[in-house]
Amino acid sequence: MAIITESGDLSVGVRILDCDHREMADAIRELHAAAMADQDRSLTGPLLRRLAHFTMTHFALEEGMMGATKYPERAAHRLNHQRMIVELKAMAARHSRGQLALTPDALSILSEWHLEHVQRDDLRYGSWLNQTTRV
Numbered sequence: 105m106a107i108i109t110e111s112g113d114l115s116v117g118v119r120i121l122d123c124d125h126r127e128m129a130d131a132i133r134e135l136h137a138a139a140m141a142d143q144d145r146s147l148t149g150p151l152l153r154r155l156a157h158f159t160m161t162h163f164a165l166e167e168g169m170m171g172a173t174k175y176p177e178r179a180a181h182r183l184n185h186q187r188m189i190v191e192l193k194a195m196a197a198r199h200s201r202g203q204l205a206l207t208p209d210a211l212s213i214l215s216e217w218h219l220e221h222v223q224r225d226d227l228r229y230g231s232w233l234n235q236t237t238r239v
Contacts, residue, residue, distance in 0.1 A: 114222050116230030124162045125222050131155045132214050139206035145199060148206050152196045155214070160189055166226070173233060181225050188217055
């Protein structure tokens with residue numbers, strides 16, 4: 105899979121989540137550009153850590169919204185968040201130790217995780233939220 109080039113597939117119909125999804129895709133693209141320009145770990149490492157931090161912040165927002173709206177699938181959704189955070193942190197740690205090069209394949213994995221999560225879990229939540237909150 106390639107790096108996300110457009111943000112159209114990242115819409116779940118909830119403005120605040122859609123904005124975050126676009127920002128995360130932008131961060132992945134920025135990281136990809138830096139890695140493809142052969143920038144060393146001192147430059148790509150902070151980009152990867154920033155992506156991890158933003159991802160955790162976004163997941164906390166989503167989980168707060170799911171709790172406040174009593175989303176029935178929030179436990180499974182939260183578990184998926186936890187799995188992705190563990191993987192993203194491990195990737196950042198391996199990269200900072202020089203054990204992981206940011207190759208197109210490694211960066212494609214980030215793009216895949218993001219796109220699949222948005223299109224599977226977040227879209228389901230966005231649809232549920234929009235149906236539940238309609239007056």
